[in-house]
Amino acid sequence: MGVIERMTVAVEKPLKEAIWDCRMCGQCILHSTGLTCPMRCPKNLRNGPCGGVRANGNCEVFPDRPCVWVQAWERSRKLPLFRDHMHHVNPPVDWRLKGTSSWINLVTGRDHKRPAGWAAPESSAHA
Amino acid sequence: MRTPSRLAGLLHAGRFVVTAELSSVDSGEPEAVWRRVEPLRGVVDAVNCTDNTGAHVHMSSLAAAHLLVEKGIEPIMQLAARDRNRLALQADLLGAAALGVRNILLMSGDDVTAGDHPEARSIYDIDSLQLLQVARNLRDRGTYLSGRRLESPPVFFVGAVENPFAPPLDFRPFRLQKKVEAGAEFIQTQLVFDLARFHAFMGRVEDLGLLERVFVIASIGIPRSARGTHFMKEKVPGLSVPDDVIRRMESVPPLQQPAEGIRIAIELVEAVRSIRGISGVHLIGIKWEEGVVRVAQGAGLLPRPVAEVVATVGGGA
Numbered sequence: 001m002g003v004i005e006r007m008t009v010a011v012e013k014p015l016k017e018a019i020w021d022c023r024m025c026g027q028c029i030l031h032s033t034g035l036t037c038p039m040r041c042p043k044n045l046r047n048g049p050c051g052g053v054r055a056n057g058n059c060e061v062f063p064d065r066p067c068v069w070v071q072a073w074e075r076s077r078k079l080p081l082f083r084d085h086m087h088h089v090n091p092p093v094d095w096r097l098k099g100t101s102s103w104i105n106l107v108t109g110r111d112h113k114r115p116a117g118w119a120a121p122e123s124s125a126h127a
Numbered sequence: 128m129r130t131p132s133r134l135a136g137l138l139h140a141g142r143f144v145v146t147a148e149l150s151s152v153d154s155g156e157p158e159a160v161w162r163r164v165e166p167l168r169g170v171v172d173a174v175n176c177t178d179n180t181g182a183h184v185h186m187s188s189l190a191a192a193h194l195l196v197e198k199g200i201e202p203i204m205q206l207a208a209r210d211r212n213r214l215a216l217q218a219d220l221l222g223a224a225a226l227g228v229r230n231i232l233l234m235s236g237d238d239v240t241a242g243d244h245p246e247a248r249s250i251y252d253i254d255s256l257q258l259l260q261v262a263r264n265l266r267d268r269g270t271y272l273s274g275r276r277l278e279s280p281p282v283f284f285v286g287a288v289e290n291p292f293a294p295p296l297d298f299r300p301f302r303l304q305k306k307v308e309a310g311a312e313f314i315q316t317q318l319v320f321d322l323a324r325f326h327a328f329m330g331r332v333e334d335l336g337l338l339e340r341v342f343v344i345a346s347i348g349i350p351r352s353a354r355g356t357h358f359m360k361e362k363v364p365g366l367s368v369p370d371d372v373i374r375r376m377e378s379v380p381p382l383q384q385p386a387e388g389i390r391i392a393i394e395l396v397e398a399v400r401s402i403r404g405i406s407g408v409h410l411i412g413i414k415w416e417e418g419v420v421r422v423a424q425g426a427g428l429l430p431r432p433v434a435e436v437v438a439t440v441g442g443g444a
């Protein structure tokens with residue numbers, strides 16, 4: 001990591017940790033999660049809640065914490081922008097980016113690099 | 128029409144399908160699998176082989192599924208993102224196809240903290256939606272996630288799960304939509320006890336135009352005892368068991384509770400069958416194959432169509 005990136009991380013990390021309890025995955029999708037950090041989900045889900053969410057809206061794994069995705073859904077309903085981003089299929093995490101600056105990755109486009117074999121399937125109506 | 132599996136063929140032919148679950152096996156003997164599955168022969172169209180269900184270790188779903196293929200019973204192999212990274216998941220999908228497994232059901236999996244090795248490291252490299260898309264890319268484009276080409280693509284019918292009963296309720300139909308977009312061709316739901324909620328969910332699924340794009344199979348649990356229903360309500364993540372079901376089980380003496388549970392399950396089968404867009408039922412009697420048989424009988428689901436009705440590609444079961 002170069003000096004500029006280290007300095008950016010030094011600003012980004014405490015700021016985003018304080019506001020969003022950010023986990024510095026380096027490929028931010030807060031816009032498609034109602035500004036709720038999905039990496040706080042213990043299953044690392046990037047595309048919505050698992051089937052184990054408790055009836056009171058708390059997490060299957062941590063019964064005394066709200067499910068990250070319940071919060072994401074509720075907050076996304078209140079956002080003026082990006083509401084329909086909850087419906088996007090988010091690609092697999094690039095674990096090499098963990099701990100790097102998502103701001104720099106956004107500017108350089110690194111966070112938008114997809115594995116070469118990642119493509120939406122053709123939809124097939126059956127009826 | 129040629130389809131990847133018999134299950135797919137029946138669904139495409141508009142038949143109401145019946146599936147069930149192989150009770151998990153803690154043994155290294157093939158007979159342990161065969162003993163448990165034999166009562167289901169001719170009673171269901173395909174049998175789910177679970178993948179360390181409830182985050183408890185059992186015989187691998189891949190091996191169990193292959194043992195079913197050997198005996199001419201069609202498996203649905205479950206695969207959870209919890210225990211494997213993207214390399215291992217893709218490797219198992221290819222291996223399964225090579226061993227004649229033609230239906231796969233992809234999911235995140237119950238967390239290890241719910242199981243018998245709570246201290247284990249869970250993987251969750253990719254999520255269930257991403258896994259769906261990876262499986263479809265393997266099959267449809269003949270490439271790994273890396274983009275590298277396969278020698279020949281695997282053939283399978285791709286399924287997913289959804290829980291209409293867990294919060295955030297309004298998002299659940301959209302989550303199903305996302306799964307369809309990622310490549311799910313059939314869905315098995317969480318156990319349906321709460322019919323009102325299930326109706327509402329299916330109404331939204333229909334509004335989203337998904338009924339033309341995915342087959343929905345409703346899971347029906349067969350309560351065996353009042354204690355069991357209590358356990359499901361309290362211990363199984365994401366499962367909602369209404370109080371009137373529990374009260375009904377409690378209202379009869381223990382010896383008659385299994386019969387009452389079968390009656391409840393039959394009523395549920397009949398109820399979901401009348402909901403638009405429900406293409407079949409998945410009967411779950413935990414370590415209770417006889418319960419599955421009696422519900423299938425009682426709900427008029429027998430006999431099942433014979434295998435020759437559908438042509439499959441790739442030489443599967």
Ligand code: SF4
Pocket residue numbers: 040041042043044045048049050051052053054058059060061062066067068069070
């Ligand atoms: S309940 Fe919510 S936060 Fe917890 S594991 Fe499931 S999706 Fe993640």
